[in-house]
Amino acid sequence: MVSRKYSTYQEELESLLRRFGIGGETAFYVLAYHYFICYKDRLEIPNDVIEKWHNAYQNIENEGRILLFLDELVLNDPNGHALADWYQFFIGQRFREASGKFFTPKPIAHAMARMLPPTPNAIVMDPTCGSSTFLMELAQLWGDYPCTLVANDIEASLVELSMLTLDLATPLQYQKHFICSDIYSPSHDLQHWYNKVDYILANPPFSLQIGYEQFNSPLFTSGYRNSDALFIDVAAQLLKPSGRLVCILPHSIIANKEFTDFRTIVEQSLTLLGVVSLPEGVFYLSAGTTTHTDIVILEKTPPTESQKHFFAATPSVGVRLSGNEEQALQNHLESLLANTSVRAALRI
Numbered sequence: 001m002v003s004r005k006y007s008t009y010q011e012e013l014e015s016l017l018r019r020f021g022i023g024g025e026t027a028f029y030v031l032a033y034h035y036f037i038c039y040k041d042r043l044e045i046p047n048d049v050i051e052k053w054h055n056a057y058q059n060i061e062n063e064g065r066i067l068l069f070l071d072e073l074v075l076n077d078p079n080g081h082a083l084a085d086w087y088q089f090f091i092g093q094r095f096r097e098a099s100g101k102f103f104t105p106k107p108i109a110h111a112m113a114r115m116l117p118p119t120p121n122a123i124v125m126d127p128t129c130g131s132s133t134f135l136m137e138l139a140q141l142w143g144d145y146p147c148t149l150v151a152n153d154i155e156a157s158l159v160e161l162s163m164l165t166l167d168l169a170t171p172l173q174y175q176k177h178f179i180c181s182d183i184y185s186p187s188h189d190l191q192h193w194y195n196k197v198d199y200i201l202a203n204p205p206f207s208l209q210i211g212y213e214q215f216n217s218p219l220f221t222s223g224y225r226n227s228d229a230l231f232i233d234v235a236a237q238l239l240k241p242s243g244r245l246v247c248i249l250p251h252s253i254i255a256n257k258e259f260t261d262f263r264t265i266v267e268q269s270l271t272l273l274g275v276v277s278l279p280e281g282v283f284y285l286s287a288g289t290t291t292h293t294d295i296v297i298l299e300k301t302p303p304t305e306s307q308k309h310f311f312a313a314t315p316s317v318g319v320r321l322s323g324n325e326e327q328a329l330q331n332h333l334e335s336l337l338a339n340t341s342v343r344a345a346l347r348i
């Protein structure tokens with residue numbers, strides 16, 4: 001959640017840039033280029049992207065007042081934590097309204113990253129990465145543990161944002177790969193990771209109808225032609241044997257009778273480790289959606305009788321459900337992850 005002081009900064013920069021006819025995407029490029037100038041040594045951004053940002057920046061590069069303002073913002077954010085908020089501020093309205101896309105609140109992303117046991121040299125992927133909140137949270141938890149992060153999104157500007165956020169927030173020894181592909185029509189770059197990924201963290205688009213006629217995957221060919229089904233099929237292909245998927249899915253998939261066959265098909269190739277029901281309305285302020293959702297944890301192992309799993313409900317996860325809650329919010333995900341049987345099921 002953006003603090004009052006921070007939102008004042010945002011409005012001030014918006015009004016400074018507006019005098020030069022700069023707004024929306026172009027305003028974000030100006031800011032991105034200033035991050036690039038300040039942290040060049042830590043960033044590996046492709047030349048064509050830098051050129052695009054620089055073209056926007058040329059309009060203000062002699063404007064001392066704006067440059068001082070940008071310096072103050074950017075030098076106070078060496079790990080790029082504010083970038084996702086800036087993206088949402090300048091581009092987010094179009095982004096959300098046009099497509100129902102949004103970023104996962106940090107307390108939820110943090111808890112999901114904790115559901116992965118740290119493993120040396122693991123390959124961790126978010127196939128619908130947005131600003132890469134999940135991968136940043138994972139890097140914060142794993143610290144200097146060496147690993148490979150793979151970030152994919154259908155939207156090029158989000159892949160570019162992820163290049164900035166991940167380069168700034170992760171230790172130098174992390175390897176990073178960025179892909180811009182539609183997961184429902186995977187490019188060769190995405191298919192390259194089939195059967196290689198140890199862990200997937202994701203919050204994919206919910207319950208969109210998919211128009212593709214042909215998609216040769218178990219749930220799709222069984223008649224489940226929506227984005228949730230295709231996402232699980234693609235995730236199962238990406239995971240290597242024993243790999244783990246921690247993702248957010250609509251609660252209806254877990255609870256409703258019409259999805260009984262869906263669940264049976266999923267459990268033929270993936271083993272359920274746990275389900276955490278999130279409070280209704282948890283994405284209302286960030287995304288305007290009231291969809292009731294769950295965190296679902298699945299592992300690519302043959303089902304065994306001895307595998308323990310858990311079901312839990314969280315009344316509060318440290319995220320405001322409406323604009324007028326004043327009290328400090330509890331985060332029940334933290335106590336859930338301290339529970340011994342949950343830790344045993346997740347092997348963390």
Ligand SMILES: C[S@@+](CC[C@H](N)C(=O)[O-])C[C@H]1O[C@@H](n2cnc3c(N)ncnc32)[C@H](O)[C@@H]1O
Nearest residue numbers: 101102103104128129130133153154182183203
């Ligand atoms: C709910 S947002 C989650 C973003 C990010 N993982 C997070 O948790 O903050 C879903 C993301 O999926 C991306 N997306 C939507 N359709 C996609 C597709 N067909 N292929 C790849 N990414 C897609 C959107 O651009 C958006 O960034």
